[in-house]
Amino acid sequence: MSNLEELGLCFVSHYGPLIDGNHLEKNIINHLTRLKKFTFNIRSTAFLNKIVNLPSNEDIQNTFENFQNNRIISSVDYFTKANELHCHIYSYPYTWTHYFTITNNFSGGLFKCVRQISLVDERPFEREFFLRIQKSFPFIEVLHLRNDEPPKNDNQQWSIIQYSHLTQLDLSENHEYYVEQFLTNTKTCLLNNVYLRVTYDTLRRVTDNFTRDATRVNCSKVIGLFLQNRSELILDLKDYFPHAEIY
Structure with missing residues (x-):
C-alpha cells in the first residue's frame, strides 16, 4: 500500500x-x-x-x-x-459514530458524528461529568453505563440533563445511584420511546416498589424494558411501565 x-x-x-x-x-x-x-x-x-x-x-x-x-x-x-x-x-475532529470506554479523564470536545457511547470507570461519575457528556455528544442514541461507585457529591442543585435523541439505555451493570439519576425526571429528561436494560432488584429499590412519583414520568416513556434477574412478570411493574413490552 x-x-x-x-x-x-x-x-x-x-x-x-x-x-x-x-x-x-x-x-x-x-x-x-x-x-x-x-x-x-x-x-x-x-x-x-x-x-x-x-x-x-x-x-x-x-x-x-x-x-x-x-x-x-x-x-x-x-x-x-x-x-x-x-x-x-x-x-x-472525530469522525466515527461510536466512542467507547469514556472515563472521568475525558477531555471534552464536540462529537456530532457519535451516536453510541459507553461510560466506564472505577471512580465515581459526578453530576458535572454527565453535563460534560451531554454537551460533547448532543446526538447520542445509545448509552451504556458501567460504574459501581456512587458519587461523593450529590448535594448541589443542577439543571435537568436532557438527552434529546437517546433511544437505548443500558444501566444493568452499575450502582443503583445512576439508575435513580436517569429515571428521576427532576434530574434527567428522557425522550419518549426508550429501550431500557436494568436489573430487577435495582429497579425495584429505585422506584420504591414501583410507587415512586419522581421516577414515574421517565418510566412511562419506556417502550421496551429488559429485566435481568427476574423471571416472572408482576402486575405493579406493568402498571408502572404502561407502554413497555417487558422482557
Whole structure:
C-alpha cells in the first residue's frame, strides 16, 4: 500500500504493545510515502503488572510531536481493580459514530458524528461529568453505563440533563445511584420511546416498589424494558411501565 494517500484506522489492541505516535510512525507512516490524510481511533490495553514504567498522558502526547497536520487527543487510564492500563489515541475532529470506554479523564470536545457511547470507570461519575457528556455528544442514541461507585457529591442543585435523541439505555451493570439519576425526571429528561436494560432488584429499590412519583414520568416513556434477574412478570411493574413490552 505504498501509494496510499488517505488512511483511516479504527481498532482495539488487547494486551499487546501500547500504540502511540512512535508506534504509528515506525510501523505505518514511514512506509506510506504518499500519505496525505491519516485519521485514526485506536485503543490499546495492557496488564498493569506487566509494565515496568507506567506512561502518563503527557508521555503519550509527546510521541506525537512529529504529527504536524493533525490534532491528536490522548488519554491514559489505570484500572487498578481490573489490573489494566487503557491508552486511547485519536485524531480530531472525530469522525466515527461510536466512542467507547469514556472515563472521568475525558477531555471534552464536540462529537456530532457519535451516536453510541459507553461510560466506564472505577471512580465515581459526578453530576458535572454527565453535563460534560451531554454537551460533547448532543446526538447520542445509545448509552451504556458501567460504574459501581456512587458519587461523593450529590448535594448541589443542577439543571435537568436532557438527552434529546437517546433511544437505548443500558444501566444493568452499575450502582443503583445512576439508575435513580436517569429515571428521576427532576434530574434527567428522557425522550419518549426508550429501550431500557436494568436489573430487577435495582429497579425495584429505585422506584420504591414501583410507587415512586419522581421516577414515574421517565418510566412511562419506556417502550421496551429488559429485566435481568427476574423471571416472572408482576402486575405493579406493568402498571408502572404502561407502554413497555417487558422482557
